[in-house]
Protein backbone atom coordinates (compact mmCIF):
# COMPACT_ATOMS: atom_id res chain seq x y z
CA UNK A 75 0.00 0.00 0.00
CA UNK A 76 1.33 3.43 -0.88
CA UNK A 77 1.81 6.12 1.71
CA UNK A 78 -0.83 8.79 1.40
CA UNK A 79 0.04 12.00 -0.38
CA UNK A 80 1.18 14.86 1.73
CA UNK A 81 2.30 18.44 1.37
CA UNK A 82 4.51 20.13 3.94
CA UNK A 83 3.63 23.66 5.04
CA UNK A 84 6.88 24.89 3.58
CA UNK A 85 6.17 23.37 0.20
CA UNK A 86 2.60 24.65 0.32
CA UNK A 87 3.88 28.16 1.03
CA UNK A 88 6.45 28.12 -1.74
CA UNK A 89 3.93 26.69 -4.24
CA UNK A 90 1.44 29.43 -3.31
CA UNK A 91 4.12 32.09 -3.53
CA UNK A 92 5.25 31.02 -6.98
CA UNK A 93 1.61 30.90 -8.03
CA UNK A 94 1.32 34.56 -7.04
CA UNK A 95 4.63 35.55 -8.61
CA UNK A 96 3.51 34.12 -11.94
CA UNK A 97 1.45 37.25 -12.35
CA UNK A 98 3.05 39.89 -10.13
CA UNK A 99 1.13 42.77 -11.67
CA UNK A 100 -2.19 41.14 -11.13
CA UNK A 101 -1.27 40.17 -7.58
CA UNK A 102 -0.37 43.78 -6.80
CA UNK A 103 -3.64 45.10 -8.20
CA UNK A 104 -5.56 42.45 -6.31
CA UNK A 105 -3.96 43.54 -3.08
CA UNK A 106 -4.92 47.17 -3.61
CA UNK A 107 -8.36 46.95 -2.02
CA UNK A 108 -6.99 45.29 1.10
CA UNK A 109 -4.13 47.77 1.25
CA UNK A 110 -6.59 50.66 1.12
CA UNK A 111 -8.97 49.11 3.61
CA UNK A 112 -6.39 48.12 6.21
CA UNK A 113 -4.42 51.30 5.59
CA UNK A 114 -7.43 53.50 6.28
CA UNK A 115 -8.30 51.52 9.38
CA UNK A 116 -4.83 51.96 10.83
CA UNK A 117 -4.69 55.61 9.78
CA UNK A 118 -8.09 56.49 11.21
CA UNK A 119 -7.54 54.68 14.48
CA UNK A 120 -4.01 56.08 14.72
CA UNK A 121 -5.11 59.64 14.01
CA UNK A 122 -7.93 59.33 16.51
CA UNK A 123 -5.65 58.10 19.27
CA UNK A 124 -3.00 60.65 18.31
CA UNK A 125 -5.50 63.50 18.53
CA UNK A 126 -6.86 62.08 21.78
CA UNK A 127 -3.29 61.86 23.01
CA UNK A 128 -2.93 65.62 22.56
CA UNK A 129 -5.87 66.12 24.86
CA UNK A 130 -4.62 63.54 27.27
CA UNK A 131 -1.41 65.48 27.47
CA UNK A 132 -3.18 68.69 28.37
CA UNK A 133 -5.81 66.91 30.32
CA UNK A 134 -3.59 65.41 32.93
CA UNK A 135 -4.48 64.33 36.39
CA UNK A 136 -3.46 67.80 37.42
CA UNK A 137 -6.23 69.39 35.41
CA UNK A 138 -8.70 66.71 36.37
CA UNK A 139 -8.37 67.57 40.05
CA UNK A 140 -8.74 71.30 39.67
CA UNK A 141 -11.73 73.56 40.28
CA UNK A 142 -11.68 77.32 39.91
CA UNK A 143 -14.23 79.68 41.37
CA UNK A 144 -14.52 83.14 39.81
CA UNK A 145 -15.86 86.17 41.58
CA UNK A 146 -18.49 87.36 39.10
CA UNK A 147 -20.29 89.66 41.56
CA UNK A 148 -17.51 91.86 42.94
CA UNK A 149 -19.36 94.89 44.23
CA UNK A 150 -17.99 98.30 43.20
CA UNK A 151 -20.41 100.12 45.52
CA UNK A 152 -19.85 98.26 48.75
CA UNK A 153 -16.27 97.69 47.64
CA UNK A 154 -16.36 94.05 48.68
CA UNK A 155 -15.34 90.86 46.97
CA UNK A 156 -17.87 88.06 46.84
CA UNK A 157 -15.70 85.62 48.75
CA UNK A 158 -16.46 85.69 52.49
CA UNK A 159 -13.67 86.18 54.99
CA UNK A 160 -13.96 82.56 56.13
CA UNK A 161 -13.89 81.28 52.54
CA UNK A 162 -11.00 78.95 53.24
CA UNK A 163 -12.74 77.17 56.12
CA UNK A 164 -16.00 76.88 54.22
CA UNK A 165 -14.31 75.30 51.18
CA UNK A 166 -12.19 72.93 53.23
CA UNK A 167 -15.42 71.61 54.78
CA UNK A 168 -16.54 70.27 51.39
CA UNK A 169 -15.85 66.59 50.97
CA UNK A 170 -13.23 65.95 48.33
CA UNK A 171 -11.31 69.20 48.68
CA UNK A 172 -7.59 68.73 49.30
CA UNK A 173 -6.44 72.34 49.48
CA UNK A 174 -7.88 75.64 48.35
CA UNK A 175 -7.13 79.31 48.44
CA UNK A 176 -7.76 82.75 46.95
CA UNK A 177 -5.57 84.70 44.61
CA UNK A 178 -5.83 87.85 42.57
CA UNK A 179 -3.66 90.23 40.61
CA UNK A 180 -2.74 93.28 42.65
CA UNK A 181 -4.50 96.49 41.65
CA UNK A 182 -1.32 98.47 41.22
CA UNK A 183 -0.85 100.65 38.15
CA UNK A 184 2.69 100.84 36.86
CA UNK A 185 4.18 99.27 39.96
CA UNK A 186 7.83 99.82 40.52
CA UNK A 187 9.74 96.86 41.66
CA UNK A 188 13.34 96.66 42.60
CA UNK A 189 15.81 95.03 44.91
CA UNK A 190 17.18 98.41 45.97
CA UNK A 191 15.07 101.07 47.76
CA UNK A 192 14.28 104.15 45.72
CA UNK A 193 15.47 102.71 42.43
CA UNK A 194 11.96 103.04 41.15
CA UNK A 195 12.52 101.29 37.84
CA UNK A 196 9.22 99.89 36.62
CA UNK A 197 9.57 96.43 35.23
CA UNK A 198 7.28 95.62 32.34
CA UNK A 199 7.43 91.84 32.18
CA UNK A 200 6.78 91.21 35.88
CA UNK A 201 3.44 91.20 37.63
CA UNK A 202 2.17 91.23 41.18
CA UNK A 203 -0.22 88.75 42.71
CA UNK A 204 -1.80 88.11 46.06
CA UNK A 205 -2.31 84.49 46.98
CA UNK A 206 -3.13 82.91 50.30
CA UNK A 207 -1.08 79.91 51.50
CA UNK A 208 -3.85 77.52 50.42
CA UNK A 209 -3.78 78.90 46.85
CA UNK A 210 0.02 78.60 46.75
CA UNK A 211 -0.20 75.00 47.83
CA UNK A 212 -3.00 74.20 45.38
CA UNK A 213 -0.93 75.75 42.57
CA UNK A 214 1.41 72.77 42.75
CA UNK A 215 4.57 74.65 43.67
CA UNK A 216 8.09 73.33 43.26
CA UNK A 217 10.24 75.22 45.75
CA UNK A 218 13.73 75.93 44.41
CA UNK A 219 15.01 77.55 47.57
CA UNK A 220 13.67 79.01 50.79
CA UNK A 221 10.07 78.25 51.75
CA UNK A 222 6.48 79.22 51.09
CA UNK A 223 4.71 81.53 53.48
CA UNK A 224 2.06 79.93 55.69
CA UNK A 225 -0.96 80.68 57.88
CA UNK A 226 1.30 82.44 60.34
CA UNK A 227 2.47 85.02 57.81
CA UNK A 228 -1.04 85.28 56.45
CA UNK A 229 -2.55 85.81 59.90
CA UNK A 230 -0.17 88.60 60.73
CA UNK A 231 -0.28 90.16 57.26
CA UNK A 232 3.50 89.89 57.09
CA UNK A 233 5.29 91.67 54.32
CA UNK A 234 6.83 88.58 52.75
CA UNK A 235 6.97 87.45 49.15
CA UNK A 236 7.51 84.35 47.09
CA UNK A 237 8.89 84.84 43.59
CA UNK A 238 9.41 82.73 40.50
CA UNK A 239 12.96 81.71 39.65
CA UNK A 240 13.01 83.97 36.60
CA UNK A 241 11.84 86.94 38.67
CA UNK A 242 14.55 86.29 41.23
CA UNK A 243 17.13 86.26 38.50
CA UNK A 244 15.86 89.52 37.04
CA UNK A 245 15.87 91.20 40.43
CA UNK A 246 19.35 89.92 41.14
CA UNK A 247 18.32 87.73 44.08
CA UNK A 248 20.49 84.69 44.43
CA UNK A 249 20.65 83.64 48.04
CA UNK A 250 17.90 83.87 50.62
CA UNK A 251 20.06 83.56 53.77
CA UNK A 252 20.62 87.30 53.79
CA UNK A 253 16.84 87.88 53.75
CA UNK A 254 16.84 89.97 50.58
CA UNK A 255 14.09 92.54 50.22
CA UNK A 256 12.28 93.82 47.19
CA UNK A 257 10.48 97.09 47.04
CA UNK A 258 7.03 97.40 45.54
CA UNK A 259 6.30 101.08 44.99
CA UNK A 260 8.77 101.63 47.75
CA UNK A 261 7.25 99.16 50.25
CA UNK A 262 9.80 96.51 51.29
CA UNK A 263 8.93 92.82 51.21
CA UNK A 264 11.21 90.04 52.39
CA UNK A 265 11.66 87.34 49.79
CA UNK A 266 11.43 84.06 51.69
CA UNK A 267 11.01 81.62 48.84
CA UNK A 268 11.83 81.04 45.17
CA UNK A 269 9.69 78.61 43.19
CA UNK A 270 10.90 76.97 40.01
CA UNK A 271 7.41 75.83 39.01
CA UNK A 272 3.75 76.39 39.77
CA UNK A 273 2.16 73.61 37.83
CA UNK A 274 -1.41 74.86 38.00
CA UNK A 275 -0.55 78.53 37.65
CA UNK A 276 2.44 78.66 35.30
CA UNK A 277 1.76 82.32 34.42
CA UNK A 278 2.41 83.30 38.05
CA UNK A 279 6.03 82.25 37.62
CA UNK A 280 6.68 85.73 36.27
CA UNK A 281 5.11 87.25 39.34
CA UNK A 282 5.90 88.47 42.83
CA UNK A 283 3.41 86.76 45.12
CA UNK A 284 2.44 88.13 48.53
CA UNK A 285 -0.06 86.95 51.16
CA UNK A 286 -3.69 88.02 50.62
CA UNK A 287 -4.03 89.53 54.09
CA UNK A 288 -1.02 91.73 53.38
CA UNK A 289 -2.48 92.70 50.02
CA UNK A 290 -5.86 93.52 51.54
CA UNK A 291 -4.27 95.71 54.18
CA UNK A 292 -2.04 97.55 51.74
CA UNK A 293 -4.07 97.72 48.55
CA UNK A 294 -7.68 96.95 49.47
CA UNK A 295 -10.01 94.25 48.16
CA UNK A 296 -9.81 93.02 44.54
CA UNK A 297 -12.68 94.66 42.64
CA UNK A 298 -11.38 95.63 39.20
CA UNK A 299 -9.48 92.36 38.85
CA UNK A 300 -11.67 90.02 40.89
CA UNK A 301 -10.29 87.21 42.97
CA UNK A 302 -10.24 83.57 41.95
CA UNK A 303 -10.36 80.59 44.21
CA UNK A 304 -8.14 77.70 43.19
CA UNK A 305 -9.21 74.31 44.59
CA UNK A 306 -7.33 71.06 44.42
CA UNK A 307 -9.70 68.10 44.77
CA UNK A 308 -9.27 64.41 45.12
CA UNK A 309 -9.27 62.52 41.81
CA UNK A 310 -12.82 62.18 40.57
CA UNK A 311 -14.28 64.68 43.05
CA UNK A 312 -13.81 67.81 40.93
CA UNK A 313 -17.28 67.90 39.39
CA UNK A 314 -19.06 67.28 42.68
CA UNK A 315 -17.00 69.94 44.41
CA UNK A 316 -17.72 72.38 41.59
CA UNK A 317 -21.44 71.77 42.00
CA UNK A 318 -21.37 72.54 45.73
CA UNK A 319 -18.78 75.22 46.17
CA UNK A 320 -20.83 78.31 45.29
CA UNK A 321 -23.54 77.47 47.81
CA UNK A 322 -21.02 76.46 50.46
CA UNK A 323 -19.25 79.80 50.11
CA UNK A 324 -22.21 82.10 49.69
CA UNK A 325 -25.44 80.36 50.65
CA UNK A 326 -27.08 83.80 50.56
CA UNK A 327 -25.86 84.73 47.08
CA UNK A 328 -24.41 81.77 45.22
CA UNK A 329 -24.85 83.56 41.89
CA UNK A 330 -22.01 85.91 42.71
CA UNK A 331 -19.59 83.00 42.30
CA UNK A 332 -19.03 80.86 39.27
CA UNK A 333 -17.32 77.49 39.63
CA UNK A 334 -15.61 75.80 36.70
CA UNK A 335 -14.84 72.12 36.76
CA UNK A 336 -12.59 70.36 34.28
CA UNK A 337 -14.38 68.95 31.23
CA UNK A 338 -15.35 65.31 31.34
CA UNK A 339 -12.50 63.48 29.63
CA UNK A 340 -14.87 60.97 28.11
CA UNK A 341 -17.02 63.57 26.39
CA UNK A 342 -13.86 65.26 25.21
CA UNK A 343 -12.58 62.14 23.57
CA UNK A 344 -16.07 61.43 22.29
CA UNK A 345 -16.06 64.71 20.44
CA UNK A 346 -12.91 63.80 18.63
CA UNK A 347 -13.99 60.32 17.70
CA UNK A 348 -17.10 61.89 16.33
CA UNK A 349 -19.38 61.34 13.37
CA UNK A 350 -16.64 61.91 10.84
CA UNK A 351 -14.64 59.00 12.16
CA UNK A 352 -17.65 56.72 12.06
CA UNK A 353 -18.04 57.66 8.42
CA UNK A 354 -14.40 57.03 7.64
CA UNK A 355 -14.44 53.70 9.45
CA UNK A 356 -17.48 52.76 7.40
CA UNK A 357 -15.61 53.69 4.21
CA UNK A 358 -12.61 51.68 5.40
CA UNK A 359 -14.85 48.68 6.03
CA UNK A 360 -16.35 49.02 2.58
CA UNK A 361 -12.94 49.13 0.95
CA UNK A 362 -11.97 46.10 3.02
CA UNK A 363 -15.01 44.23 1.73
CA UNK A 364 -14.17 45.35 -1.79
CA UNK A 365 -10.63 44.15 -1.13
CA UNK A 366 -11.96 40.76 -0.08
CA UNK A 367 -14.18 40.55 -3.16
CA UNK A 368 -11.20 41.54 -5.30
CA UNK A 369 -9.08 38.74 -3.88
CA UNK A 370 -11.94 36.25 -4.16
CA UNK A 371 -12.52 37.28 -7.76
CA UNK A 372 -8.87 37.05 -8.78
CA UNK A 373 -8.42 33.72 -7.04
CA UNK A 374 -11.52 32.41 -8.73
CA UNK A 375 -10.33 33.55 -12.15
CA UNK A 376 -6.96 31.96 -11.52
CA UNK A 377 -8.66 28.68 -10.54
CA UNK A 378 -10.45 28.71 -13.88
CA UNK A 379 -7.29 29.66 -15.77
CA UNK A 380 -5.26 27.01 -14.05
CA UNK A 381 -7.68 24.12 -14.42
CA UNK A 382 -5.06 22.23 -16.42
CA UNK A 383 -2.56 22.78 -13.61
CA UNK A 384 -5.10 21.39 -11.14
CA UNK A 385 -5.49 18.31 -13.36
CA UNK A 386 -1.72 17.84 -13.55
CA UNK A 387 -1.32 18.17 -9.81
CA UNK A 388 -4.13 15.70 -9.20
CA UNK A 389 -2.54 13.24 -11.63
CA UNK A 390 0.72 13.69 -9.71
CA UNK A 391 -0.94 12.66 -6.46
CA UNK A 392 -2.38 15.90 -5.05
CA UNK A 393 -5.49 15.40 -2.97
CA UNK A 394 -8.42 17.78 -3.23
CA UNK A 395 -7.40 19.30 0.10
CA UNK A 396 -3.93 20.04 -1.28
CA UNK A 397 -5.49 21.91 -4.18
CA UNK A 398 -7.81 23.82 -1.85
CA UNK A 399 -4.93 24.62 0.50
CA UNK A 400 -2.86 25.96 -2.35
CA UNK A 401 -5.44 28.46 -3.57
CA UNK A 402 -6.41 29.33 -0.02
CA UNK A 403 -2.76 30.03 0.78
CA UNK A 404 -2.42 32.22 -2.28
CA UNK A 405 -5.34 34.37 -1.21
CA UNK A 406 -4.17 34.35 2.41
CA UNK A 407 -0.73 35.57 1.34
CA UNK A 408 -2.33 38.27 -0.81
CA UNK A 409 -4.46 39.37 2.13
CA UNK A 410 -1.54 39.31 4.57
CA UNK A 411 0.72 41.26 2.22
CA UNK A 412 -2.08 43.74 1.64
CA UNK A 413 -2.52 44.00 5.40
CA UNK A 414 1.19 44.54 6.01
CA UNK A 415 1.55 47.14 3.28
CA UNK A 416 -1.69 48.82 4.33
CA UNK A 417 -0.60 48.96 7.97
CA UNK A 418 2.75 50.43 6.98
CA UNK A 419 1.06 53.10 4.86
CA UNK A 420 -1.41 53.81 7.65
CA UNK A 421 1.38 54.23 10.18
CA UNK A 422 3.27 56.47 7.77
CA UNK A 423 0.16 58.59 7.32
CA UNK A 424 -0.32 58.95 11.08
CA UNK A 425 3.32 59.84 11.66
CA UNK A 426 3.26 62.33 8.77
CA UNK A 427 0.20 64.10 10.15
CA UNK A 428 1.71 64.10 13.64
CA UNK A 429 4.95 65.61 12.34
CA UNK A 430 3.08 68.27 10.35
CA UNK A 431 1.01 69.24 13.38
CA UNK A 432 3.91 68.77 15.81
CA UNK A 433 1.91 66.21 17.71
CA UNK A 434 3.15 63.05 19.31
CA UNK A 435 2.02 60.09 17.21
CA UNK A 436 0.08 57.66 19.38
CA UNK A 437 -0.45 54.20 17.87
CA UNK A 438 -2.15 51.46 19.79
CA UNK A 439 0.19 48.47 19.35
CA UNK A 440 -2.77 46.10 19.56
CA UNK A 441 -4.56 47.57 16.54
CA UNK A 442 -1.40 48.20 14.58
CA UNK A 443 -0.09 44.69 15.02
CA UNK A 444 -3.50 43.13 14.52
CA UNK A 445 -4.00 44.92 11.21
CA UNK A 446 -1.86 42.58 9.07
CA UNK A 447 -3.71 39.71 10.75
CA UNK A 448 -6.99 41.27 9.67
CA UNK A 449 -5.55 41.17 6.14
CA UNK A 450 -4.86 37.46 6.56
CA UNK A 451 -8.43 36.90 7.69
CA UNK A 452 -9.75 38.83 4.70
CA UNK A 453 -7.53 36.74 2.42
CA UNK A 454 -8.60 33.43 3.93
CA UNK A 455 -12.27 34.38 3.81
CA UNK A 456 -11.87 35.45 0.19
CA UNK A 457 -10.08 32.22 -0.75
CA UNK A 458 -12.58 29.81 0.81
CA UNK A 459 -15.02 29.59 -2.06
CA UNK A 460 -12.49 29.51 -4.93
CA UNK A 461 -10.39 27.02 -2.97
CA UNK A 462 -13.34 24.67 -2.46
CA UNK A 463 -14.34 25.02 -6.09
CA UNK A 464 -10.80 24.17 -7.16
CA UNK A 465 -10.79 21.11 -4.90
CA UNK A 466 -13.95 19.82 -6.50
CA UNK A 467 -12.56 19.89 -10.03
CA UNK A 468 -12.18 16.28 -11.24
CA UNK A 469 -8.76 15.49 -12.69
CA UNK A 470 -10.28 13.89 -15.76
CA UNK A 471 -12.26 17.03 -16.55
CA UNK A 472 -9.27 19.23 -15.87
CA UNK A 473 -6.95 17.23 -18.12
CA UNK A 474 -9.39 17.11 -21.01
CA UNK A 475 -9.08 20.89 -21.47
CA UNK B 476 5.64 -13.11 -14.19
CA UNK B 477 4.13 -10.20 -12.22
CA UNK B 478 0.83 -8.79 -13.34
CA UNK B 479 0.68 -4.98 -13.21
CA UNK B 480 -2.78 -4.41 -14.68
CA UNK B 481 -5.63 -6.86 -14.29
CA UNK B 482 -9.05 -5.78 -15.52
CA UNK B 483 -12.03 -8.12 -15.21
CA UNK B 484 -15.24 -6.95 -16.85
CA UNK B 485 -14.16 -3.33 -16.59
CA UNK B 486 -16.55 -1.01 -18.39
CA UNK B 487 -17.39 2.66 -18.41
CA UNK B 488 -20.76 4.20 -19.16
CA UNK B 489 -21.08 7.97 -19.14
CA UNK B 490 -24.44 8.87 -17.65
CA UNK B 491 -26.46 10.68 -20.24
CA UNK B 492 -28.67 11.78 -21.34
CA UNK B 493 -28.19 9.85 -23.51
CA UNK B 494 -25.89 7.42 -21.69
CA UNK B 495 -22.72 6.57 -23.66
CA UNK B 496 -21.14 3.14 -23.34
CA UNK B 497 -17.63 4.44 -23.90
CA UNK B 498 -16.09 1.14 -22.86
CA UNK B 499 -17.85 -2.23 -23.01
CA UNK B 500 -17.00 -4.57 -20.13
CA UNK B 501 -13.62 -6.00 -21.02
CA UNK B 502 -10.84 -8.18 -19.61
CA UNK B 503 -7.25 -7.04 -19.88
CA UNK B 504 -4.00 -8.20 -18.35
CA UNK B 505 -0.66 -6.41 -18.68
CA UNK B 506 2.48 -7.96 -17.25
CA UNK B 507 5.43 -6.16 -15.73
CA UNK B 508 7.86 -4.97 -18.35
CA UNK B 509 5.37 -5.22 -21.19
CA UNK B 510 5.16 -2.57 -23.89
CA UNK B 511 1.56 -2.35 -25.12
CA UNK B 512 0.06 -0.07 -27.73
CA UNK B 513 -3.61 0.79 -28.04
CA UNK B 514 -5.00 1.73 -31.44
CA UNK B 515 -8.44 2.45 -32.78
CA UNK B 516 -10.53 5.13 -34.43
CA UNK B 517 -11.29 8.44 -32.79
CA UNK B 518 -13.95 8.20 -30.10
CA UNK B 519 -13.58 4.45 -29.79
CA UNK B 520 -12.73 4.56 -26.07
CA UNK B 521 -8.92 4.41 -25.95
CA UNK B 522 -8.50 7.34 -23.57
CA UNK B 523 -11.38 6.09 -21.45
CA UNK B 524 -9.53 2.81 -20.94
CA UNK B 525 -6.24 4.54 -20.22
CA UNK B 526 -7.81 6.91 -17.70
CA UNK B 527 -9.36 4.00 -15.83
CA UNK B 528 -6.04 2.17 -15.79
CA UNK B 529 -4.37 5.36 -14.59
CA UNK B 530 -6.91 5.89 -11.76
CA UNK B 531 -7.99 9.23 -13.20
CA UNK B 532 -11.41 7.75 -13.90
CA UNK B 533 -13.49 5.06 -12.20
CA UNK B 534 -15.03 2.15 -14.06
CA UNK B 535 -18.80 1.78 -13.81
CA UNK B 536 -18.51 -2.00 -13.83
CA UNK B 537 -15.97 -4.74 -13.19
CA UNK B 538 -12.86 -5.16 -11.04
CA UNK B 539 -9.50 -3.57 -11.51
CA UNK B 540 -6.36 -4.69 -9.71
CA UNK B 541 -3.34 -2.43 -10.12
CA UNK B 542 0.04 -3.74 -9.03
CA UNK B 543 -1.69 -6.20 -6.70
CA UNK B 544 -4.05 -3.66 -5.15
CA UNK B 545 -7.80 -3.97 -5.62
CA UNK B 546 -8.55 -0.40 -6.54
CA UNK B 547 -12.32 -0.52 -6.17
CA UNK B 548 -12.12 -1.01 -2.41
CA UNK B 549 -9.76 1.93 -1.91
CA UNK B 550 -10.61 5.25 -0.33
CA UNK B 551 -10.13 8.24 -2.61
CA UNK B 552 -7.05 9.36 -0.65
CA UNK B 553 -5.37 5.98 -1.22
CA UNK B 554 -6.31 5.98 -4.91
CA UNK B 555 -4.71 9.40 -5.17
CA UNK B 556 -1.54 8.22 -3.45
CA UNK B 557 -1.38 5.18 -5.75
CA UNK B 558 -1.84 7.41 -8.78
CA UNK B 559 0.90 9.77 -7.70
CA UNK B 560 3.45 7.10 -6.81
CA UNK B 561 2.87 4.17 -9.18
CA UNK B 562 1.68 5.82 -12.35
CA UNK B 563 3.35 8.19 -14.75
CA UNK B 564 1.36 10.06 -17.35
CA UNK B 565 2.48 11.51 -20.65
CA UNK B 566 -0.13 13.51 -22.56
CA UNK B 567 -0.42 14.60 -26.14
CA UNK B 568 -0.37 18.28 -25.15
CA UNK B 569 2.54 17.88 -22.68
CA UNK B 570 0.67 19.57 -19.79
CA UNK B 571 3.67 21.31 -18.30
CA UNK B 572 3.20 24.24 -15.90
CA UNK B 573 4.02 27.26 -18.04
CA UNK B 574 5.69 29.37 -15.33
CA UNK B 575 8.03 26.69 -14.01
CA UNK B 576 11.40 25.68 -15.40
CA UNK B 577 11.88 22.23 -16.87
CA UNK B 578 13.50 20.91 -13.72
CA UNK B 579 10.76 22.44 -11.53
CA UNK B 580 8.13 20.76 -13.67
CA UNK B 581 9.83 17.41 -13.21
CA UNK B 582 10.32 17.97 -9.47
CA UNK B 583 6.61 18.70 -9.12
CA UNK B 584 5.95 14.97 -9.56
CA UNK B 585 7.48 14.35 -6.13
CA UNK B 586 5.90 17.31 -4.36
CA UNK B 587 3.10 15.22 -2.90
CA UNK B 588 5.15 12.05 -2.57
CA UNK B 589 7.55 12.90 0.20
CA UNK B 590 11.17 13.84 -0.55
CA UNK B 591 12.46 17.18 0.67
CA UNK B 592 12.90 20.02 -1.81
CA UNK B 593 16.60 19.45 -2.32
CA UNK B 594 16.19 15.72 -2.93
CA UNK B 595 13.32 16.44 -5.33
CA UNK B 596 15.59 18.73 -7.29
CA UNK B 597 18.37 16.15 -7.49
CA UNK B 598 15.96 13.43 -8.60
CA UNK B 599 14.47 15.75 -11.21
CA UNK B 600 17.88 16.64 -12.58
CA UNK B 601 18.69 12.94 -12.85
CA UNK B 602 15.45 12.21 -14.69
CA UNK B 603 16.14 15.07 -17.10
CA UNK B 604 19.58 13.61 -17.75
CA UNK B 605 17.94 10.29 -18.68
CA UNK B 606 15.95 11.97 -21.45
CA UNK B 607 19.02 13.94 -22.56
CA UNK B 608 17.77 17.37 -21.42
CA UNK B 609 20.26 18.38 -18.73
CA UNK B 610 21.27 21.41 -20.78
CA UNK B 611 17.66 22.66 -20.83
CA UNK B 612 16.95 22.13 -17.12
CA UNK B 613 16.45 25.80 -16.30
CA UNK B 614 14.52 26.78 -19.41
CA UNK B 615 10.86 27.71 -19.36
CA UNK B 616 8.55 25.42 -21.33
CA UNK B 617 7.64 28.13 -23.84
CA UNK B 618 11.31 28.38 -24.85
CA UNK B 619 11.50 24.62 -25.53
CA UNK B 620 10.62 22.79 -28.76
CA UNK B 621 7.69 20.36 -28.80
CA UNK B 622 10.00 17.38 -28.63
CA UNK B 623 11.89 18.87 -25.71
CA UNK B 624 8.65 19.59 -23.87
CA UNK B 625 7.54 16.01 -24.34
CA UNK B 626 10.87 14.80 -23.02
CA UNK B 627 10.39 16.97 -19.94
CA UNK B 628 6.95 15.38 -19.54
CA UNK B 629 8.49 11.90 -19.83
CA UNK B 630 11.12 12.80 -17.25
CA UNK B 631 8.32 13.96 -14.97
CA UNK B 632 6.44 10.70 -15.51
CA UNK B 633 9.56 8.67 -14.72
CA UNK B 634 10.93 10.50 -11.71
CA UNK B 635 8.85 8.45 -9.25
CA UNK B 636 9.90 5.22 -10.99
CA UNK B 637 6.27 4.25 -11.56
CA UNK B 638 4.94 0.74 -12.01
CA UNK B 639 3.15 1.90 -15.11
CA UNK B 640 3.92 4.55 -17.74
CA UNK B 641 0.78 5.67 -19.57
CA UNK B 642 1.11 7.72 -22.75
CA UNK B 643 -1.93 9.15 -24.51
CA UNK B 644 -0.83 9.98 -28.07
CA UNK B 645 2.58 11.25 -26.93
CA UNK B 646 3.71 11.91 -30.50
CA UNK B 647 0.40 13.28 -31.74
CA UNK B 648 1.68 16.87 -31.80
CA UNK B 649 5.16 16.10 -33.10
CA UNK B 650 6.77 15.75 -36.52
CA UNK B 651 8.11 12.34 -37.52
CA UNK B 652 11.78 13.06 -36.71
CA UNK B 653 10.91 14.28 -33.23
CA UNK B 654 8.43 11.43 -32.80
CA UNK B 655 11.07 8.86 -33.43
CA UNK B 656 13.32 10.48 -30.85
CA UNK B 657 10.50 10.21 -28.28
CA UNK B 658 9.84 6.61 -29.28
CA UNK B 659 13.55 5.84 -28.93
CA UNK B 660 13.35 7.09 -25.36
CA UNK B 661 10.31 4.89 -24.72
CA UNK B 662 12.19 1.92 -26.20
CA UNK B 663 15.03 2.68 -23.83
CA UNK B 664 12.60 2.81 -20.89
CA UNK B 665 11.13 -0.47 -22.01
CA UNK B 666 14.63 -1.93 -22.09
CA UNK B 667 15.13 -0.59 -18.56
CA UNK B 668 12.16 -2.65 -17.46
CA UNK B 669 9.34 -0.12 -17.35
CA UNK B 670 5.80 -1.21 -18.16
CA UNK B 671 4.49 1.07 -20.88
CA UNK B 672 1.05 1.58 -22.42
CA UNK B 673 0.85 3.94 -25.38
CA UNK B 674 -2.18 5.14 -27.32
CA UNK B 675 -1.49 6.07 -30.91
CA UNK B 676 -3.09 6.55 -34.30
CA UNK B 677 0.10 5.86 -36.19
CA UNK B 678 0.59 2.22 -37.23
CA UNK B 679 4.40 2.51 -37.26
CA UNK B 680 4.31 3.76 -33.69
CA UNK B 681 2.02 0.90 -32.64
CA UNK B 682 4.36 -1.58 -34.33
CA UNK B 683 7.19 -0.79 -31.94
CA UNK B 684 5.25 -2.28 -29.00
CA UNK B 685 5.27 -5.94 -27.92
CA UNK B 686 1.55 -6.16 -28.25
CA UNK B 687 -1.18 -4.17 -29.99
CA UNK B 688 -4.67 -3.79 -28.54
CA UNK B 689 -7.38 -2.51 -30.83
CA UNK B 690 -10.43 -0.68 -29.55
CA UNK B 691 -13.46 -0.30 -31.76
CA UNK B 692 -16.77 1.21 -30.57
CA UNK B 693 -15.81 0.61 -26.98
CA UNK B 694 -14.95 -3.03 -27.53
CA UNK B 695 -11.44 -4.31 -26.80
CA UNK B 696 -9.77 -6.64 -29.28
CA UNK B 697 -6.78 -7.99 -27.47
Ligand SMILES: Nc1ncnc2c1ncn2[C@@H]1O[C@H](COP(=O)(O)OP(=O)(O)OP(=O)(O)O)[C@@H](O)[C@H]1O
Pocket residue numbers: 489495496497515516517518519520521522523524
Ligand atom coordinates in the same frame (compact mmCIF):
# COMPACT_ATOMS: atom_id res chain seq x y z
N1 LIG C 1 -17.32 13.00 -19.96
C1 LIG C 1 -17.93 12.38 -20.98
N2 LIG C 1 -19.28 12.38 -21.05
C2 LIG C 1 -19.92 11.76 -22.04
N3 LIG C 1 -19.29 11.11 -23.03
C3 LIG C 1 -17.95 11.07 -23.02
C4 LIG C 1 -17.20 11.69 -22.00
N4 LIG C 1 -15.88 11.48 -22.25
C5 LIG C 1 -15.81 10.75 -23.39
N5 LIG C 1 -17.04 10.51 -23.85
C6 LIG C 1 -17.37 9.69 -25.03
O1 LIG C 1 -16.83 8.40 -24.88
C7 LIG C 1 -16.35 7.94 -26.10
C8 LIG C 1 -14.91 7.50 -25.97
O2 LIG C 1 -14.11 8.62 -25.75
P1 LIG C 1 -12.50 8.57 -25.67
O3 LIG C 1 -12.01 9.88 -25.26
O4 LIG C 1 -12.12 7.40 -24.84
O5 LIG C 1 -12.13 8.26 -27.18
P2 LIG C 1 -10.67 8.09 -27.82
O6 LIG C 1 -10.64 6.72 -28.35
O7 LIG C 1 -9.64 8.43 -26.85
O8 LIG C 1 -10.72 9.11 -29.00
P3 LIG C 1 -9.52 9.99 -29.59
O9 LIG C 1 -8.72 9.09 -30.43
O10 LIG C 1 -10.19 11.04 -30.37
O11 LIG C 1 -8.77 10.53 -28.43
C9 LIG C 1 -16.56 9.03 -27.12
O12 LIG C 1 -17.73 8.76 -27.85
C10 LIG C 1 -16.74 10.24 -26.29
O13 LIG C 1 -17.61 11.14 -26.92
Ligand SMILES: [Mg+2]
Pocket residue numbers: 521522523643
Ligand atom coordinates in the same frame (compact mmCIF):
# COMPACT_ATOMS: atom_id res chain seq x y z
MG1 LIG D 1 -8.17 9.95 -26.71
